[in-house]
């Protein structure tokens with residue numbers, strides 16, 4: 054089909070709410086007006102790892118303007134949650150409000166609900182938590198060594214355990230060790246990415262409003278409305294029919310608003326006080342407390358022939374999940390499947406491991422699980438080109454997958470477009486390629 | 502605490518605010534007067550989402566004590582909508598996809614208005630500099646700059662006729 | 663929340679400062695005070711109403727009201743180094759608000775305009791309940807930057823040579839300051855006659871750098887002298903680490919940017 058026959062592809066589509074974006078009339082959660090609204094502020098842990106010996110809220114409770122203070126003892130339902138539990142992934146390992154221990158600096162401990170944000174802040178400062186500081190671990194490889202401080206009994210070795218007791222998401226395809234022995238060159242390196250804050254313009258937040266019929270309406274800017282609804286219902290021990298979540302207007306998310314952080318506790322606060330309650334992250338909380346992209350450490354070892362063919366690739370990845378699981382096991386699985394890259398390599402071995410450390414829990418960000426892998430692999434590709442003295446464009450064209458090839462995770466390539474994409478990029482960049490490369494196609498092997 | 506009355510004109514309407522403690526102009530506009538186009542992205546001067554025009558000058562309402570604008574005229578995007586002065590610019594924003602999530606957009610509109618009031622024919626560089634205090638995490642800025650460029654070209658065309 | 667005070671005269675302002683001491687925060691443009699001072703005090707005193715926004719020029723000298731904004735510097739003060747510094751402070755809205763007086767009290771690495779004023783060997787004048795007090799900006803900083811009244815004016819003579827300001831930032835417009843440098847060099851028969859060098863973001867406040875000045879005075883402004891001055895400035899620096907840059911990086915940038923500024927002057 055020619056481009057001109059396409060009716061939707063290639064045509065601009067107007068965003069539904071663009072007309073009100075430009076006039077400022079779009080209603081973000083914070084623009085919802087409700088009378089007699091209270092404000093919630095969170096007391097957060099000052100230590101990355103500590104045992105909680107006691108929480109004293111008495112001074113906060115008698116602080117001006119304070120309506121109530123909530124700790125783990127006030128939770129009617131689940132005290133632990135995981136967003137994906139409803140989808141069969143788990144376990145639920147993250148406290149709604151910390152009770153036995155805190156496992157990262159910034160973890161939620163107690164919520165103050167007051168008439169004004171200033172009064173809530175003043176009372177937050179009056180909450181006294183007695184801690185016994187524990188040794189903390191911040192490095193993925195340190196964390197999984199014998200004798201490292203253990204975060205929780207859920208993960209005795211500080212790493213996630215996949216079904217069938219696997220410590221890693223794995224790919225085993227061909228025989229990498231045999232291929233390494235046959236390769237002309239071995240190229241080996243390690244790559245590290247940093248945590249990255251999504252930094253949406255609008256910080257995480259919600260307003261929970263008790264209704265006359267006993268239901269609670271929650272105006273939220275979450276990117277994960279359904280997860281949020283499910284988790285909130287579980288924590289409040291309430292049927293989902295009693296909760297009405299209103300969302301969809303998100304002032305930037307980029308993955309940074311899939312944490313289920315403000316909604317459950319704000320909904321509980323509305324239930325307890327019988328008044329609308331707002332919980333809005335400050336910019337500081339958004340930067341320091343809301344989840345970031347994980348930091349990933351990736352080891353790559355490749356066996357390469359003089360003619361540029363990569364015949365073996367072995368990858369070991371450690372994903373720093375921070376203190377809790379959130380969506381990491383899913384991201385790490387995706388990372389694993391991506392790891393041979395868009396290249397056809399006959400012998401592949403990948404281990405990707407979710408590690409728990411005393412750092413801020415990480416979560417989604419654009420290219421969830423994949424970005425760090427692509428970064429490592431494409432730097433590695435340049436390194437290979439340099440090592441064997443080959444043009445990096447030509448190296449990628451030689452190895453790019455073709456229609457019908459078998460990928461390492463045993464899925465046949467369909468609708469391949471890698472070669473064409475590289476060639477189009479080369480043309481745009483003014484890169485001159487020899488004719489035999491210019492004539493390459495994703496259908497090469499099919500045709501041959 | 503001694504309280505006082507602050508008189509301001511917002512979008513052409515006279516308003517009075519009784520206040521003793523430090524209150525930001527942003528808080529008064531959003532929460533007392535319901536001008537919700539004035540956004541709060543940081544409360545610390547870093548993002549520009551709260552931009553308003555005070556006596557013809559662009560200001561950050563989150564760092565402005567309302568007491569400091571006693572007797573002033575304040576204009577928010579709601580006011581610009583009323584006067585229809587930015588309908589053409591809004592149309593360009595729609596055409597160029599210069600808004601995605603829309604959270605930065607009101608601040609952008611106000612900042613662009615302040616720019617064009619000072620300089621009716623800004624260069625691309627001057628546009629970029631004039632919007633440097635307004636963060637947009639979605640668009641990558643290019644569509645916004647192009648929207649301004651095209652409105653400038655259009656205005657120049659009209660002026661030249 | 664702090665009570666808001668609006669004095670209507672310098673005397674009244676000085677009286678409020680004396681009466682409330684450290685429980686009072688001065689708000690000029692408010693761009694720093696509203697976040698870092700006002701939430702922690704009982705009284706906030708707005709000084710915009712006092713005017714103090716005159717720019718006076720006399721026989722080569724310059725007198726700037728403490729309330730002069732970055733916008734005013736850009737629009738009405740044809741001293742390129744000061745204009746460059748003012749242009750780098752935040753975006754246009756911030757520049758309409760931020761004052762030169764507030765910049766003198768800015769938390770490091772901020773204080774871009776103050777860095778230029780230091781290289782211009784400016785004086786600062788305070789209005790107190792005991793009358794006016796004028797001292798060198800350099801002395802004010804060296805003695806711990808404690809204001810005992812209201813800063814009303816900043817005065818400086820015409821620069822005694824070529825004056826250049828450079829800021830190391832992360833982006834072209836509205837960049838947070840990594841470090842800043844200002845150099846004023848008077849050449850006398852091809853040799854450096856007088857040198858006034860200041861660096862910002864390299865300590866608790868902007869500072870004059872005597873060792874770098876000594877490395878230049880009496881010498882030709884050549885590569886060797888420039889490099890020596892850069893090294894001295896880096897040695898004299900004790901910058902901090904924050905989200906914008908590390909101490910390690912800042913120290914190196916002090917040398918790099920001072921050398922760049924001096925080369926610019928040498929090239930004429």
Ligand SMILES: Cc1cc2nc3c(=O)[nH]c(=O)nc-3n(C[C@H](O)[C@H](O)[C@H](O)COP(=O)(O)OP(=O)(O)OC[C@H]3O[C@@H](n4cnc5c(N)ncnc54)[C@H](O)[C@@H]3O)c2cc1C
Nearest residue numbers: 546690691692693694695761764765767768772773774813
């Ligand atoms: C987003 C952003 C970006 C910034 N970027 C820069 C930058 O690039 N470079 C830079 O140098 N700064 C920067 N700043 C910091 C600050 O805005 C400037 O330093 C500004 O000049 C401070 O002036 P102000 O009038 O707003 O001070 P205010 O906030 O009003 O006052 C700050 C303090 O100065 C003292 N003070 C002010 N006036 C007087 C007076 N007349 N007498 C006695 N004491 C007084 C008070 O102690 C007061 O608490 C930035 C700030 C923000 C929010």
Ligand code: FES
Nearest residue numbers: 544548549551563
């Ligand atoms: S909310 Fe005022 S600048 Fe961000």
Ligand code: FES
Nearest residue numbers: 601602637638639
């Ligand atoms: S459109 Fe989302 S921040 Fe600009």
